[in-house]
Amino acid sequence: MQTHIKKVQIGVNEEGKPIMAPETQPPHNYVACEITEDEYIYTVAD
Amino acid sequence: MNMGMYLDGRRALRSASISDLASGGSIGSAASTVDIYDAVLINQTTDAKVLTFATPSVNALRNLTVANVGTAGFYAYGRFIRPGSSHKFVYIPSVGWRRTSSSPQIISQSAVAVTAPADTNENTLATITIPGGVIGSNGRIYIEAYFTVTASTNNKTWRARLGGTALHTGVTASATVVSVGTIISIANRNSEASQIGTSFTGNGVSATALPTGTVDTTTDQTLIITGQKATGAETMTLAQYTVRLERFD
Numbered sequence: 001m002q003t004h005i006k007k008v009q010i011g012v013n014e015e016g017k018p019i020m021a022p023e024t025q026p027p028h029n030y031v032a033c034e035i036t037e038d039e040y041i042y043t044v045a046d
Numbered sequence: 047m048n049m050g051m052y053l054d055g056r057r058a059l060r061s062a063s064i065s066d067l068a069s070g071g072s073i074g075s076a077a078s079t080v081d082i083y084d085a086v087l088i089n090q091t092t093d094a095k096v097l098t099f100a101t102p103s104v105n106a107l108r109n110l111t112v113a114n115v116g117t118a119g120f121y122a123y124g125r126f127i128r129p130g131s132s133h134k135f136v137y138i139p140s141v142g143w144r145r146t147s148s149s150p151q152i153i154s155q156s157a158v159a160v161t162a163p164a165d166t167n168e169n170t171l172a173t174i175t176i177p178g179g180v181i182g183s184n185g186r187i188y189i190e191a192y193f194t195v196t197a198s199t200n201n202k203t204w205r206a207r208l209g210g211t212a213l214h215t216g217v218t219a220s221a222t223v224v225s226v227g228t229i230i231s232i233a234n235r236n237s238e239a240s241q242i243g244t245s246f247t248g249n250g251v252s253a254t255a256l257p258t259g260t261v262d263t264t265t266d267q268t269l270i271i272t273g274q275k276a277t278g279a280e281t282m283t284l285a286q287y288t289v290r291l292e293r294f295d
Contacts, residue, residue, distance in 0.1 A: 021170035
């Protein structure tokens, strides 16, 4: 089963670069994670 | 509930079953929990909440075994109880509830590889909720993290941020380095709103002073481990990490 969480900017770092993070808390038991241009995709074991 | 049946001549703990406490807080009144039971079985399904126990009606020493029969970890009196585990707490008269072990414990870990995307942003590769109050005034969060990186002279930077504040920064820019192991310690300095972190890389030395913070750890904070590349086309992967809670009180 996959959980898609929107990727959002949570701040700007010391170098002026965006700090990106999942919008909500990820599942704690994921077995795979892919970060795309606009989302985090977590795979959770069925 | 179990009111104390005998199994093979030994009395089973008198136990109560408690449903998920979605907001954390008290497990129930003294009269319905600690006054009459030796143990509670908590079916916790909401992650990273802090639970408390009522003051017993009689001011006397007593034990309470707390078992997590749910799917999400919770905290109580500085102790993390992950699913499928238990811990014994003791009520000390006129002092309060205390955990019976102060040993360091793992509160989060993963060996699932998480690769930063092909850009130069600072990307979060791991997210851990640190509930308010669990570090304490003199506790610390101790992290071991291991990365694989492209061997190049371009910067690959990793950080640990607590509540947004960078309390560890490390960089590698070597044409021969393909993996990095790092130790990160974020310690409260006799205050729950004052921290000191770390800045060294894998070899333990740095030209950068140790970072400090003023994050209020009496409220929930998010700990993130991030990766950033100077060249987006290169790779940086968080291969594994462990986060430990070390209390000293």
